[in-house]
Amino acid sequence: xxxxxxxxxxxxxxxxxxxxxxxxxxxxxxxxxxxxxxxxxxxxxxxxxxxxxxxxxxxxxxxxxxxxxxxxxxxxxxxxxxxxxxxxxxxxxxxxxxxxxxxxxxxxxxxxxxxxxxxxxxxxxxxxxxxxxxxxxxxxxxxxxxxxxxxxxxxxxxxxxxxxxxxxxxxxxxxxxxxxxxx
Numbered sequence: 001x002x003x004x005x006x007x008x009x010x011x012x013x014x015x016x017x018x019x020x021x022x023x024x025x026x027x028x029x030x031x032x033x034x035x036x037x038x039x040x041x042x043x044x045x046x047x048x049x050x051x052x053x054x055x056x057x058x059x060x061x062x063x064x065x066x067x068x069x070x071x072x073x074x075x076x077x078x079x080x081x082x083x084x085x086x087x088x089x090x091x092x093x094x095x096x097x098x099x100x101x102x103x104x105x106x107x108x109x110x111x112x113x114x115x116x117x118x119x120x121x122x123x124x125x126x127x128x129x130x131x132x133x134x135x136x137x138x139x140x141x142x143x144x145x146x147x148x149x150x151x152x153x154x155x156x157x158x159x160x161x162x163x164x165x166x167x168x169x170x171x172x173x174x175x176x177x178x179x180x181x182x183x
Contacts, residue, residue, distance in 0.1 A: 001081030001129045001178045003170075004112070007097045008087065009037065009134035010148045010167065011070060011106070013062045017054045036152040052089060055096035059103060064148075065166050067104065073167035074107045080171075080178050083108045084125055086133075130177050132170050136161065144177060146170045 008014045019035050022028060037051075055061070063070040077083050085108045087097035094113035101111060112125035124131055124141055131138055134148040136156035145161045146169075147153060156163070164170055 001174075002084055002125075002127050003077050003081055003174055004084045004086050004125055004128040004131045004133075005074075005077075005108075005167075006088075006131075006133040006135070006148075007085050007101065008089075009064070009150060010132055011063060011085065012097070012100065013064045014054050015134075015150065017061070018051060021051070021053055031151075033151040052093035052096065055093055055100065058096050058100035061100055063104065063106075065168065069166065069168055070104075071107060073171060076168070076171045077174055078107060078109065080174050081129070082110065084110045084112050084128070086112050086114055086125055086131075088114045088123070130174055132164070132167070146173055 005011060015032060015035075015037050018037050019030060019032060022035065023030055065073065074083055085101060085106075087094045089097070098111050098113070101108070114123045114125070124138065124143065128143055130144045130146065131141075132146045132148065134150045134153060136145075136147055136153045136158075139145040139147070139156065139158040139161045143160070145158070146164050147156055147161050148167075149163050149165055162173060164173070
């Protein structure tokens with residue numbers, strides 16, 4: 001079983017930093033409820049290179065669930081199968097995300113960058129069995145999606161989407177799924 005986890009917005013707390021960069025760059029006053037970071041290239045005039053600035057000072061980025069909770073959840077998921085951490089963006093962004101993961105000393109089996117250009121694409125690493133992400137569009141890729149609840153994805157609906165509050169919430173769900181897939 002391969003569990004693929006999005007680095008941005010599931011492990012790392014980055015949406016608020018991206019929102020701050022957007023508001024500063026465009027003199028706006030958006031809130032997380034009115035801001036969808038996955039619509040950057042379609043709804044908001046912010047480029048991937050501007051978005052990558054969120055990761056410039058990667059040592060200041062915190063984990064969403066606190067460091068201890070994140071490490072425990074990643075270890076527990078690792079006991080159920082391979083843990084792959086996915087990062088999307090341009091080359092510079094995914095390099096910074098990988099540096100952050102090493103800096104935080106988070107346990108995972110494989111780092112899998114999904115380098116994208118200026119297009120609005122959704123992709124997963126090969127052989128993903130279940131994905132933990134905050135982007136509801138990932139639900140269209142045909143694998144079970146444990147969707148990290150965020151202000152912008154509260155209304156996501158699909159038969160393969162389960163909303164979760166924390167990374168540790170995923171452990172019993174992945175355990176149940178692993179019974180059907182084997183380890």
